[in-house]
Amino acid sequence: MPFNPELCRNESEVESKLIVQYLLPQLGYTPDTWHQEVALGSIRLDFLAFAAQVIPLVLDANSPLSVVMEAKHPKQNLNNHVSRLRHYLTKLNVRYGLLTNGKEIRIYENLEYDVKLVFQCLGKDIETKIEYITDLIGRDSLQNRHIGNLKEKVSEANFKFETKVQDLMKTIAIYHNKGGVGKTTVAVNLAAALSKKGKKVLLIDIDSQANTTFATGLIKFQFDEEDDLRDSNVYHLLESGDFYLIPDVIRKSHYFNNPELDVIPAHINLIEGQYKLNQIDASKTRLVTKLKKVEEKYDVVIIDTPPSRDLYAKVALVAADYLIIPSDLKPFANQGLLSVKNFIIEVNEFREMIGKPHIVLMGILASKISTNSKFLQYTFPKQRSVISERYKLPLMKAVIYDRTVLSECMNQTITVGDLEYPDPKSVVKYAEEVKSDAQKSAMEFDILADEVLLEMGLKK
Numbered sequence: 001m002p003f004n005p006e007l008c009r010n011e012s013e014v015e016s017k018l019i020v021q022y023l024l025p026q027l028g029y030t031p032d033t034w035h036q037e038v039a040l041g042s043i044r045l046d047f048l049a050f051a052a053q054v055i056p057l058v059l060d061a062n063s064p065l066s067v068v069m070e071a072k073h074p075k076q077n078l079n080n081h082v083s084r085l086r087h088y089l090t091k092l093n094v095r096y097g098l099l100t101n102g103k104e105i106r107i108y109e110n111l112e113y114d115v116k117l118v119f120q121c122l123g124k125d126i127e128t129k130i131e132y133i134t135d136l137i138g139r140d141s142l143q144n145r146h147i148g149n150l151k152e153k154v155s156e157a158n159f160k161f162e163t164k165v166q167d168l169m170k171t172i173a174i175y176h177n178k179g180g181v182g183k184t185t186v187a188v189n190l191a192a193a194l195s196k197k198g199k200k201v202l203l204i205d206i207d208s209q210a211n212t213t214f215a216t217g218l219i220k221f222q223f224d225e226e227d228d229l230r231d232s233n234v235y236h237l238l239e240s241g242d243f244y245l246i247p248d249v250i251r252k253s254h255y256f257n258n259p260e261l262d263v264i265p266a267h268i269n270l271i272e273g274q275y276k277l278n279q280i281d282a283s284k285t286r287l288v289t290k291l292k293k294v295e296e297k298y299d300v301v302i303i304d305t306p307p308s309r310d311l312y313a314k315v316a317l318v319a320a321d322y323l324i325i326p327s328d329l330k331p332f333a334n335q336g337l338l339s340v341k342n343f344i345i346e347v348n349e350f351r352e353m354i355g356k357p358h359i360v361l362m363g364i365l366a367s368k369i370s371t372n373s374k375f376l377q378y379t380f381p382k383q384r385s386v387i388s389e390r391y392k393l394p395l396m397k398a399v400i401y402d403r404t405v406l407s408e409c410m411n412q413t414i415t416v417g418d419l420e421y422p423d424p425k426s427v428v429k430y431a432e433e434v435k436s437d438a439q440k441s442a443m444e445f446d447i448l449a450d451e452v453l454l455e456m457g458l459k460k
């Protein structure tokens with residue numbers, strides 16, 4: 001029979017059955033690496049577990065390795081115990097705190113400015129979640145991260161003259177409030193180019209038009225009733241705090257690119273869903289919270305956005321570290337930039353509220369640019385200077401030219417029986433099979449990928 005901590009009847013059973021007999025051994029903590037009833041000054045902890053053997057027991061800025069576990073009576077509401085846990089974690093410099101009454105299990109992470117809920121499940125579901133919990137606060141996992149941090153510190157100290165290597169997951173939003181400027185084309189092919197360079201990439205579609213979802217080959221159905229995206233897509237991720245975590249909603253892009261990518265699909269139902277999400281304050285930060293949980297799994301996250309200033313665009317810009325604004329540099333797109341600038345200010349205000357640094361604008365990315373030589377010689381340089389001089393915005397060095405092959409590879413199909421199914425390819429993959437402009441275009445995305453990696457301080 002599966003272990004069910006909901007059957008714990010009192011606080012001491014939560015301590016003995018759930019924590020001592022189940023959780024600590026599952027998470028790899030041997031009896032010599034955890035302590036019960038630890039008194040530190042005025043603080044009394046139920047449990048304190050260490051990833052590394054620390055003798056004597058020191059809790060300073062250099063040992064953020066331990067996990068505090070607090071057990072409560074099954075009748076206690078955990079909400080009433082969060083502020084105390086916050087006090088313990090911040091005061092003692094402990095990275096993670098687990099809080100449970102047997103019915104519910106929560107894990108909080110100590111960020112410099114606050115503690116944040118990073119995991120939550122029902123007691124009865126613990127066995128299905130234990131692998132995830134182990135990744136988060138298991139002894140091996142914390143130890144490896146510690147070793148990783150130390151290596152980083154050592155290499156930083158030794159090689160100060162080299163570009164700083166920071167292999168933390170980075171998130172980029174591809175946004176402009178004007179449609180048709182190439183956002184989706186840039187999002188999917190940049191993702192493909194990064195993935196070809198060996199980066200682990202997650203691509204998120206948060207536009208109800210679902211063009212990225214289509215372009216990565218996830219719309220394999222011809223009829224409504226075969227729609228397998230309706231019940232699990234980015235909307236569900238935003239709608240639920242506890243469920244529809246990223247691993248639950250990702251799809252593999254299969255034939256779209258080699259190697260394949262993880263994609264979170266969108267759906268036309270996002271339009272309907274926006275009203276409900278607008279009523280839920282937390283929906284704006286759920287993507288942030290859920291991305292945090294997979295930061296060990298991906299190097300780069302790319303978010304394709306809708307051409308509007310709605311909730312979905314805001315969610316994307318709140319979650320992203322960086323922003324790329326594709327633009328064909330034509331008057332309509334330029335006029336939209338004033339509104340984009342105001343939107344960035346509004347998003348940054350919100351980010352301050354939740355303790356996140358401002359979004360970094362990588363720049364305007366010239367896209368769908370004509371390859372006509374006269375145009376490139378006379379008009380294009382003028383268009384570029386308008387962006388820096390009139391709009392006072394940075395421009396990226398890379399340029400994505402107007403190449404019909406980009407829509408061609410996105411509109412490939414295969415025929416099965418009487419039916420034709422979409423079989424889109426990234427231009428990066430297409431270039432391996434088809435000569436023509438595909439190779440030039442793939443090269444342009446390769447250059448863009450290098451610029452992006454350099455900007456984010458990631459290794460090429």
Ligand SMILES: Nc1ncnc2c1ncn2[C@@H]1O[C@H](COP(=O)(O)OP(=O)(O)O)[C@@H](O)[C@H]1O
Nearest residue numbers: 179180181182183184185368401402403406407
């Ligand atoms: N660089 C390009 N060269 C040629 N066609 C392009 C290019 N970028 C986009 N397109 C085409 O323009 C249309 C709109 O592009 P899309 O990427 O969907 O823009 P957005 O996401 O900004 O609405 C699509 O038909 C796409 O195939």
Ligand SMILES: [Mg+2]
Nearest residue numbers: 183184207211
């Ligand atoms: Mg689009």
